[in-house]
Amino acid sequence: xxxxxxxxxxxxxELLNSFFAFVFTEEKYDNLPAxxxxxxxxxxxxxxxxxxxxxxxxxxxxxLKMNKASGMDSVGTRMLIELSQ
Numbered sequence: 669x670x671x672x673x674x675x676x677x678x679x680x681x682e683l684l685n686s687f688f689a690f691v692f693t694e695e696k697y698d699n700l701p702a703x704x705x706x707x708x709x710x711x712x713x714x715x716x717x718x719x720x721x722x723x724x725x726x727x728x729x730x731x732l733k734m735n736k737a738s739g740m741d742s743v744g745t746r747m748l749i750e751l752s753q
Contacts, residue, residue, distance in 0.1 A: 726752045 674680050707714065729752045738744045 722752075 674683060729749050732745045732748065734745050736745060
């Protein structure tokens with residue numbers, strides 16, 4: 669087995685791309701299962717009857733695990749919990 673050190677950014681990207689392309693499978697779209705339609709209203713009717721209150725939000729926030737990474741908004745769990753109090 670020959671080992672070659674790659675230092676060029678473009679070559680590294682190509683190598684990673686070829687590795688991940690090899691690992692993942694290509695999906696076949698001709699044999700997908702049928703999706704069962706559950707909601708029968710219009711788009712303007714979606715989520716219009718759902719209600720929540722501050723206690724519900726606080727309850728969910730208090731169940732978050734402190735050792736998890738922040739989301740796309742970069743707001744950490746501790747900040748969410750402290751601001752909900």
